[in-house]
């Protein structure tokens with residue numbers, strides 16, 4: 001087979017893989033995008049090569065970075081953004097598969113290898129970076145050496161480029177189907193990464209709303225898709241992550257947790273994946289109005305005055321306005337608008353804002369309201385101590401003044417069990433444990449799966465086992481039962497250690 005050289009002088013030798021990868025759909029309407037995608041990848045390849053071979057001030061380096069900046073700009077201008085994905089060694093630009101052929105086999109392969117070294121499976125650009133930002137990104141992609149290959153490569157690379165000022169080139173992992181998620185550690189890591197990304201995207205959303213800027217909706221939709229995937233495939237870990245503390249401030253973590261709980265409730269109700277996505281967007285936007293409320297007021301300890309209370313309550317209609325300002329993005333923000341407005345209304349239409357005429361609350365609003373009530377009450381804040389999860393569930397169920405839809409409260413209880421994930425319990429064997437998951441047998445709602453941390457003699461176990469409290473002895477009696485719920489802090493237990 002003959003050899004050809006690409007534009008940068010490197011020899012391309014096509015082989016069977018190239019031929020196999022050359023199977024691609026018809027060019028059709030995507031042909032122009034395919035050309036732009038190829039131009040971008042070739043420019044990225046040239047930049048990688050020239051920075052490797054020449055000093056930074058060399059004319060070839062400058063020209064390749066110019067080309068990279070202009071091809072990116074072309075795609076963002078025409079297509080509204082750039083997304084490059086690698087899946088099974090095939091490159092996609094804005095969801096269009098690129099043919100790997102004799103002309104670009106070496107260059108595409110080079111880019112894929114450079115991405116893989118840094119654990120990158122996805123690259124996203126909404127605002128075209130300038131030449132300087134591309135220079136920083138490409139040179140770090142080229143020289144990146146992970147400190148140790150412990151599955152944290154991407155995280156390390158993300159942190160590195162962010163520290164060096166790369167803000168407009170977002171990188172992420174390969175999509176779930178391709179990532180090595182078989183073992184539990186990898187699944188936990190993927191869930192944790194999703195959680196961290198969700199908190200930072202929420203922060204970006206709130207800060208944009210506060211500054212009157214348009215947030216990057218693509219980041220929001222991407223992160224909600226990830227949370228939906230994680231809740232569908234990795235629910236126990238996601239629920240455990242909601243017990244994590246120490247991330248930024250309460251508003252952002254509360255929003256992400258409400259999103260997780262809402263999706264888990266929606267899943268129990270049998271919502272389709274696309275409706276779960278809508279629900280996730282609505283949940284992520286529900287408190288966005290708080291970005292327009294004074295920060296001092298949000299964190300003020302003690303009771304609020306009447307005037308302060310009404311400013312705080314205004315976050316509902318302010319949130320609806322924030323979501324309305326995103327209306328150019330179509331229907332999605334409009335659903336968020338309704339949820340932002342309704343999530344503190346009760347089913348009898350008390351609560352706030354005051355309803356002027358009879359209305360049926362959106363089911364998304366009612367789900368978000370239950371998730372918000374549960375998460376807020378179980379989270380310690382400056383002005384409120386955390387209540388034990390089982391106490392909160394009982395209150396929501398038994399006290400009608402909370403005003404939630406009982407069907408949804410029941411769904412939450414079924415989801416969490418009477419003893420939610422992360423609850424610290426004492427058993428009748430005097431063992432101390434953490435609730436790991438609700439029992440899959442719904443007749444045993446009070447008998448969760450528990451991780452035993454300490455045995456009956458007070459010894460802490462090095463390798464804490466999981467036990468099913470529904471297991472019985474030969475005489476039919478249960479082997480273990482919960483006798484009380486306790487505060488994990490009393491035993492110096494960091495709940496999140498057992499979920500991440």
Ligand SMILES: [Fe+2]
Pocket residue numbers: 286287315343344
């Ligand atoms: Fe709220």
